Amino acid sequence: MCKVSALLATRGPRIYFIDANATVLDALSALECENQSYLVVVHQGKFVGVFSERDYSRKVILQGKSAISTLVKEVMSTDLPIVSSDDKAEHCMMLMNAYKTRYLPVFDEFEFKTVITINDLVKEAFDDEELAHVVKGVIGNGWGEDAYMGRSRIY
Template identity: 40%
Template sequence: MKTVAEILRSKLHAAVYSVSPETSVLDAIKLMAEKGIGALVVLQNGRLAGIVSERDYARKVALLERSAFSAQVSEIMTAEVVTVGPSQSAQECMQLMTDRHLRHLPVMAEGELIGLLSIGDLVKETIAEQARLIQQLEQYIRGE
């Protein structure tokens, strides 16, 4: 199975979108909608300060009847972010996401954010890996 670095290199849309902790929740949600993504990393002075997702919005703004117009990202973001490194395997990431109920994993190398891995990225890689394995088995059975 591929490493995180290999998966990041193969992503068609590798851009990582970010906001600051002071960004309004409404602006963050608008950016997610515009880019068709489910989470944004929160950077403060170029450093990872948190992550904010549609789930954070639904649970911490909408359900608590707060205003997306006045609330800041810092009020709803997840500050204790689980991260992975580029040498970790897709399998390790899937296990981590399953165990911790995560949908996005920031990828850090030497203290710097280098990418963002989504559950969709991992599912895509798993499907491709299974297709490769099936093809190899079929070739083996045919004696090729």
């Protein structure tokens, strides 16, 4: 079973930051410019959360807020579980499933390193039969076609 450190070694460094006091509009512009789905939120150089497209849709659009006046720190995700580079990919997948998140901050010795994403794990699953089994289990428990079909009916 692959460790987070191995996943990160194959992916390479790619961390896109935004200040917690930036507006959501600034964050959306950064997401578009970098073709990303999330940004690492920092305050005074320290990790404080993650801002994602999901945060925008659920905490700005659906709440009737304005992207121009809402600050990233008001809508970012701060309650994400964290992992270390020694954790296994299977553990990350289980955490993502349990917390219904697509992003896990990676810390080593209390120092922020990066974020591991669901995409990182899915790519790894293609090469790792044991992880592929876990991914299939997660998809079958809420992230699969049934869950998608249930949501599509409300639109």
